[in-house]
Amino acid sequence: MxxxxxxxxxxxxxxxxxxxxxxxxxxxxxxxxxxxxxxxxxxxxxxxxxxxxxxxxxxxxxxxxxxxxxxxNSARHRAALAREQQNLDRLTRKLARRGGARG
Missing domain, CATH: 4.10.860 (DNA Excision Repair, Uvrb; Chain A)
Structure with missing residues (x-):
């Protein structure tokens, strides 16, 4: 053993x-x-x-x-993905304010 x-x-x-x-x-x-x-x-x-x-x-x-x-699926990778998602969300909001997101 x-x-x-x-x-x-x-x-x-x-x-x-x-x-x-x-x-x-x-x-x-x-x-x-x-x-x-x-x-x-x-x-x-x-x-x-x-x-x-x-x-x-x-x-x-x-x-x-x-x-x-x-x-x-490690905590480090999940945190990195969460940061990337926050960056994408921030960019999407910024584009929407500027009229870049039409729909």
Whole structure:
């Protein structure tokens, strides 16, 4: 079982990184062993290696998108969007006063 170090004592760039690195290392080793077994003794296993690798890549692609989306929803990004919206609202009002917004 892995324990999470207290904030400020993270040994890596983000919380959970050590566990992710361990899981990735174990996965890659297991897949390499399976591929080696396929190349040496059972070529039919190579299709399974490819299927597993493709599934892992698809999963990582989905998780990458989730991380990117979460970053876009951060407080800093929401504040920046709110400031931009205020600027647009201010510009719209200014144009309306000058007769630039007709409708």
């Amino acid at each position: 892995h324990s999470t170090p207290p904030p400020g004592e993270q040994s890596s760039g983000y919380p959970g990184r050590d566990r992710l690195d361990d899981a990735n290392r174990q996965f890659r080793r297991a897949l390499a062993r399976l591929a080696r077994e396929g190349r040496r003794h059972d070529p039919d296993l190579l299709a399974e290696v490819e299927r597993i690798a493709a599934e892992a890549a698809d999963t990582l692609d989905r998780l990458t998108q989730a991380a990117t989306t979460a970053e876009g």
